[in-house]
Amino acid sequence: MKKYISQTTILITSILLCVAIKAHAQLNIVITEGVDNATPIAVVPFGWEGEGILPGELSDVINHDLRRSGRFNPMNMSQMPQFPRDISSVNYQSWVDKGINTIVVGKVKELGGDRFQIDFQLIDTQAGSQLEKSGQMLLDGQLVAGQSQLIAGRTLTVTGRDFRQFGHRISDIVYEKLTGQRGAFLTRIAYVAVRDRETVARPYQLVIADYDGENELALLSSKEPLMSPSWSPDGNKLAYVSFENGKPQIFIQDIYTMSRVKLTDFPGINGAPRFSPDGKKIAMVLSKDGNPDIYVMEIATRQLTRVTRHRAIDTEPSWAPNGKELVFSSERGGKPQIYRVNLETNRIKRLTFEGDMNLGGTITPDGTELVVVNRTNGNYHIARQNLNDGAMQVLTTTFLDESPSIAPNGSMIIYSTLHEGTQVLSLVSLDGRFKARLPGVAGQIKAPSWSPFLR
Secondary structure (H helix, E strand, C coil): CHHHHHHCCCCHHHCCCCCCCCCCCCCCCEEEECHHHCEEEEECCCEEECCCCCCCCHHHHHHHHHHHCCCEEECCHHHCCCCCCCHHHCCHHHHHHCCCCEEEEEEEEEEECCEEEEEEEEEEHHHHHHHHHHCCCCECCECCCCCCCEEEEEEEEEEHHHHHHHHHHHHHHHHHHHHCCCCCCCCEEEEEEECCCCCCCCCEEEEEEECCCCCCEEEEEECCCEEEEEECCCCCEEEEEECCCCCCEEEEEECCCCCEEEEECCCCCEEEEEECCCCCEEEEEECCCCCCEEEEEECCCCCEEECCCCCCCEEEEEECCCCCEEEEEECCCCCCEEEEEECCCCCEEECCCCCCEEEEEEECCCCCEEEEEEEECCEEEEEEEECCCCCEEECCCCEEEEEEEECCCCCEEEEEEEECCEEEEEEEECCCCCEEEECCCCCEEEEEEECCCCC
């Protein structure tokens, strides 16, 4: 047991091992693999109708979002054959000749009083080219028999401060229209950052940011470790573990009002909180009755139900999407593996068998895959296992990978890893093809948690 606990920072008892850093972390996604095989697309710079300059560059936000998804490879602006602002001025064949079958065009109009009208259109250039060749669209550039080349379009009025958010919204629309899967660009991540404990009074920080690292905000700074942030299903709150009072306690904090409540203060371990899909319960690890076991608490009443009873360590609970089951890590079989427990029957089933050990299990939103930290030959990597046939695929080749968290659309996984001796966050697509890194300017960043879809 001692060897297992010392070898992985996934477990509660070892997450406390932190390395000091010297500056605040500002994330910056660096794509490392997978874009070359992605689908070409063009996001044309949006036209501007107003004084001065745009309060925010929408096309840049959309370009970066689509590229980071791993599904699209946006065209460089220098290669674009033209710069249309709307569907009426598109030269379809010029884009088809460049191998671009889909383009995003748009314009921004200043309305005054920090209000702006944004129009954008997602256009199928192949369909437009075929219509041109058939002679169906030649009335002052307008299509006579409907606009079948128009995939999507929106007009909306926003304020200057909403530009970036609306850029993510456009990216979500484009992604969903072209893949059939909901986009997850209008989401956030939470993580723990650690600053230099010798020079900073409160070096541990609980931080939230947009999924791409922008708009970073520290919710809490502490002299003692902070661990295991977990989002509520409405995206308004975080549950986490704090040692600020000299012992582990679970708190719930509202990210907007900053108000928080202490949920647990039991003797021993209070750790690994995870909200249920309906937001009414929290699964957690407590050792108040002996060894660490899995418990579920009703948030409103604080009623506690013990889920597991075993002499081995049970930890890292995570809810199945149906809210009726949990998966958790346990060494009850010798070395740690992932188990599933039915909360109605208390029946427990072992799920993982490949490799030396498997930790940190999370089920994908569609309920078909299990994402884990797999250790094989001493290497810790992110892997996925099909829950139907048990087939496992290792997704990463980075070093000492841990703490995987899945995007709400199931397309990407964010996790903590080591890069050149520094703890950073990385991304990998669920198929393992696309990879990216989110290094901070300086410092250690860990325990990422991807938010649900935001309204």
